[in-house]
Amino acid sequence: MEREAKTKKRVQVAIVGGGIVGTLTARELARYELDVLLLEKEAEVGWGTTKANSGIVHAGIHEEPGTLKAKYCFPGNQMYPKLCEELDVSFRQNGILVVALSEEEMDTVRMYYQRGLKRGVPVRLLTREEVLAQEPNLNPEVVGAVFAPEGGAVMPFELAAAAMENAVANGVQLMVDSPVINAWAEGEQKYLETPTHVIEADVVINAAGLFADDIARMFGDDSFSILPRKGEEYLFDAQLEGMVHSTLFPVPRSKTSKGILVIPTADGNLMIGPTSDDMPVKDDIGTTAEAFERIFSESRRMVPGLDPRKIITQFAGVRAASDRGDFVIEFSPKVPGLLHLAGIESPGLTAAPAIAADVPKMLQEYGLNLVPKSGFEPRREKVVRFRLLSREEQDELIRQNPAYGRMVCRCETVTEAEIVDAIKRGARTLDGVKFRTRAGAGRCQSGFCQPVIMSILSRELGIPMEQVSKRGAGTEQVNFKAKELLGKGVC
Numbered sequence: 001m002e003r004e005a006k007t008k009k010r011v012q013v014a015i016v017g018g019g020i021v022g023t024l025t026a027r028e029l030a031r032y033e034l035d036v037l038l039l040e041k042e043a044e045v046g047w048g049t050t051k052a053n054s055g056i057v058h059a060g061i062h063e064e065p066g067t068l069k070a071k072y073c074f075p076g077n078q079m080y081p082k083l084c085e086e087l088d089v090s091f092r093q094n095g096i097l098v099v100a101l102s103e104e105e106m107d108t109v110r111m112y113y114q115r116g117l118k119r120g121v122p123v124r125l126l127t128r129e130e131v132l133a134q135e136p137n138l139n140p141e142v143v144g145a146v147f148a149p150e151g152g153a154v155m156p157f158e159l160a161a162a163a164m165e166n167a168v169a170n171g172v173q174l175m176v177d178s179p180v181i182n183a184w185a186e187g188e189q190k191y192l193e194t195p196t197h198v199i200e201a202d203v204v205i206n207a208a209g210l211f212a213d214d215i216a217r218m219f220g221d222d223s224f225s226i227l228p229r230k231g232e233e234y235l236f237d238a239q240l241e242g243m244v245h246s247t248l249f250p251v252p253r254s255k256t257s258k259g260i261l262v263i264p265t266a267d268g269n270l271m272i273g274p275t276s277d278d279m280p281v282k283d284d285i286g287t288t289a290e291a292f293e294r295i296f297s298e299s300r301r302m303v304p305g306l307d308p309r310k311i312i313t314q315f316a317g318v319r320a321a322s323d324r325g326d327f328v329i330e331f332s333p334k335v336p337g338l339l340h341l342a343g344i345e346s347p348g349l350t351a352a353p354a355i356a357a358d359v360p361k362m363l364q365e366y367g368l369n370l371v372p373k374s375g376f377e378p379r380r381e382k383v384v385r386f387r388l389l390s391r392e393e394q395d396e397l398i399r400q401n402p403a404y405g406r407m408v409c410r411c412e413t414v415t416e417a418e419i420v421d422a423i424k425r426g427a428r429t430l431d432g433v434k435f436r437t438r439a440g441a442g443r444c445q446s447g448f449c450q451p452v453i454m455s456i457l458s459r460e461l462g463i464p465m466e467q468v469s470k471r472g473a474g475t476e477q478v479n480f481k482a483k484e485l486l487g488k489g490v491c
Contacts, residue, residue, distance in 0.1 A: 007197045011037045011173070012368070014192055014201035016180055016215055018045030020053075020156060020349055021341050022207035023163040024356035030170035032360065033371040037199065038164070038172060039192065041179035043472030044432045046160030048209045050349075051435065052285070052317020053156040054233065054274055055265055056247055058347040059096050059148030061116040061123065062258055068327040072351035072358075074119055077150060079353040084154060086378045087162040090266040095246040096151030097126075097135065099302055100143045105251040113146045123148050137243050137305055151247060153266040156349055157435040165425055166380045170373070176428075177472065180208075183218035185335050190219070203337045203368060205359070210282045210320045212328075212342035221334045224342060225323040228282045229256065231274025232291040232316040237443055240310055241268040248302050256321070258346065260298035262306075267438060272299040272306065274317075285316045312443050319345040329355060337366060383436075384421065387413035408456070409449040411442020419453060423460045430454065431471045450477070 013029060015022050018040030026038045042048070060074030084091035100106040109125070116123035124147045131145045132138060168174055175197070182193040183204070192199040208215045213226040241264070250259040257276035265271055275291045292314070300306050322328050322343025332338035339362060341355060364370050386394060386404060398405040403417035414437050419427075422436040430446070433439055433453055440446030440453065454468045454477060461468075469475045 001195065003193060003198060006193070008200070009037070009197055010200040011035045012201065013037070013203045013205065013363070014039065014190070014199050015205045015207055016192065017048075017207035017209055017212070018042070018160065018164060018174075018176070019048050019050040019207065019209050019344075020046070020160045020163075020352045021209075021344050021355060022205070023160045023167065024352050025205060025207060025341065025359050026167040026172045027163045027170070028356045028359055029363075030167045030172050031373055031376045033373050034368075036167075036172045037201075038167070038174050039178045039180060039194065039199070040174070040176045043176055043429055043469070044161070044426065045164045045174070045176070046157040046435075047431070047471060049317055049319055050160050050209075051157045051431075052231070052233070052315055053349050054231075054261065054263055054271070055153050055156050056096070056261070056263060056347075056349070057091075057093075057152040057154055058350040059116070059123070059151040060119055060121045060347075060350075061098070061112045061146070061148055062249075062252075063347065065115070068329055069347060069351065070119075072327070072354040073347045074121055076347075076351040076354035077152075079357070080152060080154065080350075083353055084159070087159065087166060087380045088382045089154065089159045089162050091152060091154045092264070092266045093150060093152040094264060095147055095149040096249060097131070097145045097147050097246045098249040098251065099131070099138065099145045100251055101139060101141055101301065103143060106143050108251045109144060109146045116146070116148060121148060122150050135245060135248070137303055138248070139302055139304055147246070153247065153264060154349070155266050155435070161426060161432075161436060162380050166378070168426075169380070170376055180215060180218070183215060185219060185338070188336060190335070190337060201337075203339060203363060203366065205339045205341060207341045207344075209342075209344070210318055212320065212340065216332065216338075216340065216342075219332065219335045219338055221332045221338065223333055224328045224340070226282075226343065227321045227323055228279040228284075229319045229321045229345065230277045230279045230284060230316055231319060232287045232295065232314065233271055233273030234292065234295060234311050234314045235265075236270040236272075236306075236310045237312050238269050240270045243270060243305070244303060250298065250302060255325075260295050262299050262303050267441075270306075272296065276319075279318065282318055285318060287314045287316050313445055321345045327351070327355075329358075331362070331366065339363070339366075384418060386415050386418055408452050409437075409439035409442065409446075411444055411449075412438040412440075414439040414449075416452075416456060419456050420460060423457065428457075428461065429469050429471050429475075430457070430477070433457065454478075
């Protein structure tokens with residue numbers, strides 16, 4: 001489509017990227033009388049680095065002093081309990097342990113302990129006996145550990161989707177399937193071109209994750225580069241819940257990785273990983289046998305009893321590391337009104353709420369007039385999680401809505417009513433349903449429930465089954481119905 005034929009749209013603030021930083025920033029700006037638009041290139045928000053994030057809410061002891069990572073990590077950590085309560089998102093404050101398996105490693109553990117004390121992070125130094133009392137399945141050769149009880153775990157996609165849902169409810173506009181294909185500035189105004197629209201904005205917030213440097217270069221700004229760094233992870237069956245209580249960190253062996261972790265997720269599964277491998281491309285999300293061997297070997301150093309036969313799935317994500325080795329949070333030195341929130345690798349998920357909270361101040365300093373919105377509602381409508389309810393509560397729900405009595409995903413106890421609710425909240429794909437409800441996330445990995453979920457998506461969205469996709473265009477699951485072939489005498 002020629003540019004002249006595209007729909008023109010003018011806003012005060014345009015956010016590029018619907019990951020955790022972009023969606024939380026949108027929610028923060030929804031507190032003000034602003035015309036805000038978020039552009040996301042995928043079919044749903046949260047599908048880039050955010051979706052494959054480990055979900056760890058870091059304590060704030062790993063980050064090097066003087067970095068933006070250190071500036072934002074602990075404040076972000078402190079915001080999580082209230083944030084997740086307001087958005088009704090799964091959050092488990094189960095603490096983190098940095099484990100030493102030798103006296104040499106214990107020196108680093110003591111350094112983290114002292115760093116935590118200086119930053120006001122609640123920390124305790126544990127002896128071998130105290131560590132094993134807290135985590136009896138740890139390697140008995142453990143020497144000691146530092147424990148930060150306010151570390152935790154969250155479901156990253158769930159949080160991004162919830163933040164966007166709340167932002168939209170408060171007036172923010174969302175355009176999905178809208179990649180930015182060109183961008184430029186004319187005087188004080190910035191322009192973003194998608195396949196269907198040309199957006200004019202006073203301020204553009206570049207939260208495009210892996211592609212933040214590409215967006216910057218479209219504007220003629222080459223002040224930073226994004227270095228893709230892949231991390232592979234492996235998820236265990238829920239029957240291992242309780243084997244490990246806190247997130248377990250080894251003592252890091254490199255400056256670009258915190259090591260291979262053992263992670264109890266917010267939903268109760270155990271997960272191991274991630275790797276941290278520099279990549280030449282931004283879209284390599286394949287898993288490899290070599291990385292699995294590395295991950296499993298390293299994770300069993302801490303927890304020898306891990307059983308590979310209990311792994312139910314694996315995945316990989318690519319982190320958006322910057323060439324500065326730190327976050328890039330600044331206005332462009334070349335384009336007035338272009339704000340970069342880039343290079344947000346670990347501990348980016350933890351830091352994201354604090355970064356987002358700083359954005360209004362940065363916009364005011366730039367000269368944007370921010371008037372608080374009197375009707376801002378910080379709370380998202382609560383989500384029904386049928387599997388967590390008592391039998392009496394379940395029975396009452398079924399009486400009110402029989403769709404709660406129709407079980408779709410037996411592995412995770414997800415009902416038809418929950419899937420319909422997820423669609424009403426924004427799910428448009430199988431993955432959108434999965435990450436909102438856990439339907440398809442259990443032991444069979446949607447082997448039994450996927451056809452039923454597809455039929456519900458087809459019915460609720462008013463689209464044929466052939467258009468139901470896993471994660472957007474190009475991932476449709478069926479090409480035709482078997483009955484059609486039978487009718488044509490093909491089979």
